[in-house]
Amino acid sequence: MADVGTGLIAIGAGLAVGLAGLGSGMAEKDIGAAAVGAITEDLSLFGKAMIFVVLPETIVIFGLVVAILGIFVM
Amino acid sequence: MLLPESMSRIVIVGTKTHADETIEALYSVKYVHLIDHTVDADEGFSIGNSRPYASKVAERLLKVRAMEKELGIDKHTKTAPIPEKEIIEQISSDSVELVDEAVRKVVDERNDLNQRITELNATKKTLEIISELPIDVELYSGYKTIESVVGTVEEDPTSALTGFECEIFLAAGAKKGPRSVAVFMRKGDRDKVLEVLATVGFNEVLPPEMSGSATEALAAVDRDINTAQSGLEVVQKELEVLLEKHKAFLRAADEQLTIELDKGELPLRVASSGYAFVIDAWVPTTKVDYVKTEIERMVPGTYVELQETRGRSMEEEEAAEPRFKKAPTKFGNGKIVKEFEYVTRLVSAPKYQEIDPSILIAIFLPLFFGFMVGDVGYAIPFIILGAYGLKVAHNKDWRAIATVLFFGGIWAFIFGFFFFGECLGMHFVNSSHMIEGVEWSWQMLLGLDNLPDIFDGILPHGSGTGKLFHVGLLLKLSVYIGIVHLLIGYGCALYNKTIQHNFKHAFKEVGGWLLGFLGVVILCFGLAMLLIYSDSYSLNDVLPFLVIGAALIVAEIAMNIKHEGIQAVLELPGFIGNVLSYTRLAAIGMSKAGMALAFNYIAISMIGVGLGGIAGIVVGLLMFSFLHLMIWTLAILSAGLHGMRLQLVELMNKFYEGGGIEYKPLRIKRKQTIYTENTTKEV
Numbered sequence: 001m002a003d004v005g006t007g008l009i010a011i012g013a014g015l016a017v018g019l020a021g022l023g024s025g026m027a028e029k030d031i032g033a034a035a036v037g038a039i040t041e042d043l044s045l046f047g048k049a050m051i052f053v054v055l056p057e058t059i060v061i062f063g064l065v066v067a068i069l070g071i072f073v074m
Numbered sequence: 075m076l077l078p079e080s081m082s083r084i085v086i087v088g089t090k091t092h093a094d095e096t097i098e099a100l101y102s103v104k105y106v107h108l109i110d111h112t113v114d115a116d117e118g119f120s121i122g123n124s125r126p127y128a129s130k131v132a133e134r135l136l137k138v139r140a141m142e143k144e145l146g147i148d149k150h151t152k153t154a155p156i157p158e159k160e161i162i163e164q165i166s167s168d169s170v171e172l173v174d175e176a177v178r179k180v181v182d183e184r185n186d187l188n189q190r191i192t193e194l195n196a197t198k199k200t201l202e203i204i205s206e207l208p209i210d211v212e213l214y215s216g217y218k219t220i221e222s223v224v225g226t227v228e229e230d231p232t233s234a235l236t237g238f239e240c241e242i243f244l245a246a247g248a249k250k251g252p253r254s255v256a257v258f259m260r261k262g263d264r265d266k267v268l269e270v271l272a273t274v275g276f277n278e279v280l281p282p283e284m285s286g287s288a289t290e291a292l293a294a295v296d297r298d299i300n301t302a303q304s305g306l307e308v309v310q311k312e313l314e315v316l317l318e319k320h321k322a323f324l325r326a327a328d329e330q331l332t333i334e335l336d337k338g339e340l341p342l343r344v345a346s347s348g349y350a351f352v353i354d355a356w357v358p359t360t361k362v363d364y365v366k367t368e369i370e371r372m373v374p375g376t377y378v379e380l381q382e383t384r385g386r387s388m389e390e391e392e393a394a395e396p397r398f399k400k401a402p403t404k405f406g407n408g409k410i411v412k413e414f415e416y417v418t419r420l421v422s423a424p425k426y427q428e429i430d431p432s433i434l435i436a437i438f439l440p441l442f443f444g445f446m447v448g449d450v451g452y453a454i455p456f457i458i459l460g461a462y463g464l465k466v467a468h469n470k471d472w473r474a475i476a477t478v479l480f481f482g483g484i485w486a487f488i489f490g491f492f493f494f495g496e497c498l499g500m501h502f503v504n505s506s507h508m509i510e511g512v513e514w515s516w517q518m519l520l521g522l523d524n525l526p527d528i529f530d531g532i533l534p535h536g537s538g539t540g541k542l543f544h545v546g547l548l549l550k551l552s553v554y555i556g557i558v559h560l561l562i563g564y565g566c567a568l569y570n571k572t573i574q575h576n577f578k579h580a581f582k583e584v585g586g587w588l589l590g591f592l593g594v595v596i597l598c599f600g601l602a603m604l605l606i607y608s609d610s611y612s613l614n615d616v617l618p619f620l621v622i623g624a625a626l627i628v629a630e631i632a633m634n635i636k637h638e639g640i641q642a643v644l645e646l647p648g649f650i651g652n653v654l655s656y657t658r659l660a661a662i663g664m665s666k667a668g669m670a671l672a673f674n675y676i677a678i679s680m681i682g683v684g685l686g687g688i689a690g691i692v693v694g695l696l697m698f699s700f701l702h703l704m705i706w707t708l709a710i711l712s713a714g715l716h717g718m719r720l721q722l723v724e725l726m727n728k729f730y731e732g733g734g735i736e737y738k739p740l741r742i743k744r745k746q747t748i749y750t751e752n753t754t755k756e757v
Contacts, residue, residue: 047420047722054719058655065549065657069606072545 013067020063027056088376122346128338135331153322205288206245212285228275404737416474422732444485446713451498456483495538499670505537541667548660556656563728590630597623673701
């Protein structure tokens with residue numbers, strides 16, 4: 001059986017991805033709503049709107065990197 | 075290829091007597107991007123008048139469009155094209171007016187019938203209410219001392235009307251809900267009765283002026299409605315006949331008249347004086363001679379002169395007159411890269427003075443897509459779907475998607491076969507890192523023991539890179555890909571600024587960021603060695619990296635602090651963010667591999683042990699196909715969107731400004747009419 005330390009690493013990794021995901025979600029929801037509004041007004045804004053919507057996505061990638069480092073490196 | 079095509083500005087001068095020939099010539103050379111004349115830009119010139127035939131054309135076009143709307147013809151209606159000569163003859167022999175007359179007659183008839191049906195339906199409703207009461211219609215009015223109200227009530231009004239001298243006829247019905255009522259009262263009491271009735275939800279209807287029983291009248295109205303409806307059906311059929319008969323003509327006439335109207339109103343965009351006109355236009359530099367000789371040959375007395383060939387320097391643009399400032403952007407891409415212009419256009423067309431990122435997107439988007447999918451089993455359907463899409467799709471959006479799927483699929487196949495060694499989430503051959511009893515390989519599944527010999531030496535790590543096992547390697551690889559991708563972005567920025575200004579200016583503007591980026595990358599490389607691989611490296615080993623990195627960062631801050639302020643420091647973590655953003659390449663591959671692992675385990679254990687027998691195999695195979703189809707569909711979304719994001723955000727933010735005007739030459743596009751030579755121009 002795995003020891004307590006491994007379990008803690010797993011919990012930590014889960015928290016890292018989960019909380020970072022929550023963060024990106026909260027950031028993206030406002031931008032997304034505004035972006036959809038802008039696109040309904042003018043479809044040519046789609047590209048720019050998409051860039052803004054996906055910007056906070058990087059946050060969850062940070063979480064993921066931390067989680068992976070936790071699992072595979074520690 | 076990298077930059078938009080070089081453009082030259084020409085001026086075309088001619089006499090107004092040759093206006094029509096000139097307009098024809100401009101359209102036939104197909105390279106002239108007109109510059110709109112602005113009022114008072116040149117002394118002695120004003121905006122020209124539209125050609126004399128334009129108003130007639132506009133009137134006819136209006137009729138044609140109205141008919142198309144009435145008959146339900148739109149751009150999706152399929153019709154056979156008509157030769158240009160024929161349609162011009164038809165239009166000039168008043169066909170539009172004749173068809174319009176025929177169509178309008180039937181349409182008017184239809185509208186009349188529709189109105190009649192609406193009216194009859196209203197009468198029917200009234201009669202339905204009245205027919206529930208045992209009183210003939212003519213008995214509601216024509217008295218000296220009494221009058222009546224008819225309608226529906228929600229509740230029984232008897233108790234509410236106790237104080238009045240009146241007689242109430244109430245139709246049988248449920249206690250609640252609307253039912254018919256007629257109240258006869260003394261003349262003069264009407265308003266008071268109505269007031270009371272309002273409390274029980276009274277809704278008045280006016281009895282029609284007729285005699286006899288309402289039921290009989292109702293039957294008569296029903297008959298009338300039926301007659302009108304069958305009349306309407308006949309008219310609809312007539313309209314359908316008209317549609318079939320004239321749709322090809324109308325579509326072709328619409329197109330022909332639109333073209334003629336564009337030509338007829340062209341003088342509104344150019345400068346003209348009493349006898350002459352002057353046209354300013356952009357033409358691709360390589361086509362200037364062709365345009366000059368063609369126009370001068372076609373129109374006698376017209377002179378074409380080259381004004382300037384616009385360079386890429388911003389100084390030239392700033393020095394130009396306002397209406398000549400922006401040269402249009404003509405994408406100079408080949409057949410394949412052209413499909414990726416769609417992604418560039420999502421942001422905006424590139425400026426005349428900057429690199430068109432389409433070619434970079436064409437290289438990296440499919441590559442990233444393939445790396446994220448990295449599985450032979452998903453790659454082949456992508457290639458097939460992409461190839462099919464490219465063959466049948468004409469819509470730009472679908473073509474762009476099909477192109478990404480096709481080339482992305484090819485890369486996915488290459489990565490899946492030679493790097494990951496995977497098909498549908500399972501390695502071809504057994505690997506040392508397989509989880510006993512959970513993970514499967516094709517060798518194990520199909521019992522092919524000669525597979526390892528075939529793949530011997532092809533796959534890295536013996537059985538191919540494990541998406542869930544060699545995570546460190548994949549992460550590092552993604553980061554390196556990111557660094558290269560971003561360096562290309564900075565390179566493009568340097569190039570753009572160099573052609574727009576000069577290298578010194580470019581280095582001042584971009585060089586600082588480039589140094590900072592390199593500094594952060596080198597510093598982080600050293601730190602990672604020290605912190606993550608602390609067993610194999612000591613501080614002395616990594617010291618050079620730390621020093622060089624720190625020095626570059628200091629250089630960046632020193633260069634940028636003057637004009638960027640505190641941003642020069644705040645941007646430093648952004649570099650890390652940019653690079654780490656590319657770890658999504660590994661992460662999305664991992665997430666797909668994880669799903670595939672779980673799904674394969676479920677499906678294979680169903681086939682093997684779960685249910686057993688034929689049922690087990692069938693259900694297992696169904697599950698297997700369905701679950702993999704799900705991963706495959708998700709792959710389009712995640713790999714496609716994330717691949718695109720890395721281009722649009724990480725790469726293009728480094729150098730792309732956009733906001734160019736797209737090159738739109740005067741050119742005739744015919745779909746419904748076929749071009750025929752030597753057509754005479756008259757309407």
